[in-house]
Amino acid sequence: MCGIVGLFLKDPELEPQLGSLLAGMLEVMSDRGPDSAGFAVYGEGTSERLKLTVRGVRLDEVAEALGPEVEGRLRDTHLVLSFPRASEAEVRAWLAVERPDLAVTGAGERIEIYKDVGLPAAVARRFDLPGMSGTHGIGHTRMATESAVTVDGAHPFSTGADQCLVHNGSLSNHRSLRRVLEPAGMTFTSDNDSEVAAAYLSVRMREGASLPEALEAGLKDFDGFYTLVVGSRDGFAVMRDPVSCKPAVMAETDRYVAFGSEYRALVDLPGIEAARVFEPEPARVYAWERR
Amino acid sequence: MQVVDLAETRLRDLNARLHALSADTNETLWRVENPNGQHALAVGLDAPITVEIAGHAGYYCASMNMQATVIVEGNAGVGVAENMMSGLVHVKGDASQSAGATAHGGLLVIDGSASARCGISMKGVDIVVKGSIGPMSAFMAQAGALVVLGDAGEALGDSIYEARLYVRGDVKSLGADCVEKTMREEHRSELRQLLDAAGLDGSVSVDAFKRYGSARQLYNFHVDNAAAY
Numbered sequence: 004m005c006g007i008v009g010l011f012l013k014d015p016e017l018e019p020q021l022g023s024l025l026a027g028m029l030e031v032m033s034d035r036g037p038d039s040a041g042f043a044v045y046g047e048g049t050s051e052r053l054k055l056t057v058r059g060v061r062l063d064e065v066a067e068a069l070g071p072e073v074e075g076r077l078r079d080t081h082l083v084l085s086f087p088r089a090s091e092a093e094v095r096a097w098l099a100v101e102r103p104d105l106a107v108t109g110a111g112e113r114i115e116i117y118k119d120v121g122l123p124a125a126v127a128r129r130f131d132l133p134g135m136s137g138t139h140g141i142g143h144t145r146m147a148t149e150s151a152v153t154v155d156g157a158h159p160f161s162t163g164a165d166q167c168l169v170h171n172g173s174l175s176n177h178r179s180l181r182r183v184l185e186p187a188g189m190t191f192t193s194d195n196d197s198e199v200a201a202a203y204l205s206v207r208m209r210e211g212a213s214l215p216e217a218l219e220a221g222l223k224d225f226d227g228f229y230t231l232v233v234g235s236r237d238g239f240a241v242m243r244d245p246v247s248c249k250p251a252v253m254a255e256t257d258r259y260v261a262f263g264s265e266y267r268a269l270v271d272l273p274g275i276e277a278a279r280v281f282e283p284e285p286a287r288v289y290a291w292e293r294r
Numbered sequence: 295m296q297v298v299d300l301a302e303t304r305l306r307d308l309n310a311r312l313h314a315l316s317a318d319t320n321e322t323l324w325r326v327e328n329p330n331g332q333h334a335l336a337v338g339l340d341a342p343i344t345v346e347i348a349g350h351a352g353y354y355c356a357s358m359n360m361q362a363t364v365i366v367e368g369n370a371g372v373g374v375a376e377n378m379m380s381g382l383v384h385v386k387g388d389a390s391q392s393a394g395a396t397a398h399g400g401l402l403v404i405d406g407s408a409s410a411r412c413g414i415s416m417k418g419v420d421i422v423v424k425g426s427i428g429p430m431s432a433f434m435a436q437a438g439a440l441v442v443l444g445d446a447g448e449a450l451g452d453s454i455y456e457a458r459l460y461v462r463g464d465v466k467s468l469g470a471d472c473v474e475k476t477m478r479e480e481h482r483s484e485l486r487q488l489l490d491a492a493g494l495d496g497s498v499s500v501d502a503f504k505r506y507g508s509a510r511q512l513y514n515f516h517v518d519n520a521a522a523y
Contacts (some may be wrong), residue, residue: 247409247429250371265350266331270331281349282409284409
């Protein structure tokens with residue numbers, strides 16, 4: 004069992020509240036996943052600069068050491084580095100050599116990813132999720148089944164620029180998928196089956212598929228149980244396995260699209276009383292795109 | 295009328311109060327406010343009372359119900375009226391998976407649609423869904439009737455025993471050992487009664503329905519299959 008939440012805003016006026024709404028949703032899902040929690044927020048960003056979220060200890064002097072063009076924003080055990088796009092290779096190379104102890108949790112123009120072990124409410128507080136603004140966000144509360152309770156096993160998983168995935172379920176063919184994805188250039192930070200699903204979608208999108216097309220392909224290749232919520236720089240998508248093994252509820256209004264493993268996660272959203280509340284159908288891709 | 299606001303009262307206290315009611319109670323009408331999708335609302339009731347749930351319900355709402363009428367004024371989560379023995383459960387919105395699962399008796403009415411596995415292993419309950427039902431519905435259904443005004447998803451009635459399925463719309467596919475059957479007068483009569491009980495008095499013609507049930511090839515011992523045992 005795990006809990007998933009997702010919120011995709013249509014109304015820019017709600018953007019300053021994205022973090023607080025998502026934090027509330029995440030906390031309600033503690034019953035479904037008390038081991039660890041994580042979230043991705045799509046906030047400010049421009050095409051000229053990249054953001055890299057890194058996790059670890061001794062983060063105070065990292066940005067400074069990287070040079071004057073690199074800005075760092077520290078949130079507890081995570082540091083978001085922002086730098087000109089052209090410096091990406093340089094920054095990554097420096098991190099690999101000087102600070103191999105740090106884990107990169109996400110990279111892209113707008114994405115920031117935070118994850119930690121512990122109760123979801125505590126994790127959200129630690130990183131000040133309620134204070135974050137953005138256009139969309141995805142969160143996960145984990146009850147570990149296929150791999151250990153570690154930060155590495157916490158969702159969301161990001162395997163491509165501005166991409167992230169959260170998963171409730173378990174994939175039975177993740178080892179065999181991995182054997183195909185590794186030669187395609189994907190590297191993995193965990194033994195987690197969900198990370199394999201993320202990498203699969205990243206490879207498909209790198210090959211030219213849109214997010215919905217990549218998910219359609221996954222319907223044929225994923226063997227197991229899955230409710231997936233996927234974010235991209237401008238998109239948000241949901242897909243469930245053909246037997247709809249894992250729960251999912253969605254709500255849509257003129258102002259947002261929201262996802263929860265259970266309806267309880269959605270009750271504090273503005274205007275939920277009048278929202279169209281529905282259960283996504285099995286083996287059907289639902290996708291939204293920012294215009 | 296007894297009003298219980300779940301923004302102030304714990305769910306367990308509500309259920310404890312409902313469980314304490316005797317068969318001759320005068321507190322026969324209850325209204326539950328701010329249900330907010332909580333699980334196990336009004337479960338295990340055994341008194342001739344009516345409970346109105348003013349919003350969406352979570353998992354297993356009104357499960358194990360006996361005698362009571364439970365009305366959900368919104369959507370219901372997984373397993374609404376699961377293992378109901380008698381009484382009436384009325385969902386005014388949609389129902390999630392496994393609505394009416396394993397229920398032995400009573401009537402479950404869903405004004406919207408029900409998702410996967412509606413009526414799975416039903417054992418005598420009657421279910422009327424005014425919308426459509428999802429895949430694998432009435433899986434291993436043993437007794438009772440399932441009425442669907444809309445469509446049915448894949449593998450309807452897979453491994454069905456003796457339940458009767460009436461579907462007005464399209465059936466995406468039938469499960470193993472489930473076949474279309476002739477509508478005889480006894481079936482028309484049963485269907486008419488169920489439609490009436492669901493408040494559709496005469497507005498829906500029974501002639502528009504098809505009946506599905508067991509081909510009885512799977513669960514009966516058949517001498518030709520002896521080698522397979």
